[in-house]
Amino acid sequence: SDGDYVQMKAAGMAPAAPAVEICEKPADRVAALVAQAADRAIGAHGAFSIAIAGGSLVNMLGAMADMPSVDWSKWHVAWVDERCVAHSHSDSNFGAARAAWLSKVPIPADQIYAISERLCEGSGESMATKSAEEYEQRLRGIPEAALPRTAAGLPAFDLLLLGFGPDGHVCSLFPGH
16 A cells, blocks of 8 residues: 555665556557667677567567667567467467568568477477477577576576566466466
């Protein structure tokens, strides 16, 4: 409650007040924030690594296609989640990103890291495991200059862009499934 926050603040124990931004055009604002993050990363280490979810976020990134100052040649794009389906399938986050955004910008194809369609043929846990293992190896193969690593050797993307679905799901983790 507000009263608890005031008491905690008076005692010097309150966290920073949460910031909420309300904007008229969320897609334009997301595009601007992503462009700023890209500029900072490229300035700091010469590349920008982003991992994205699907859904409406890829449409918001499509608003970036008309931004003239974006240095697309330095971008490396991966996914925080993907369904093991053909890229042409309506459930493919990569397919949606390609249609809404990636087909409109000159990011080099070898800097876009989609899961392998050939590993998504069939069904079952074995297929998903093989696809995940191959994807992990592809991500580990991204040069460290483009995708820095933590002390533990884990990738440290410059930006992870997540969204919430209308039912509250994040990253294809659907409530009740």
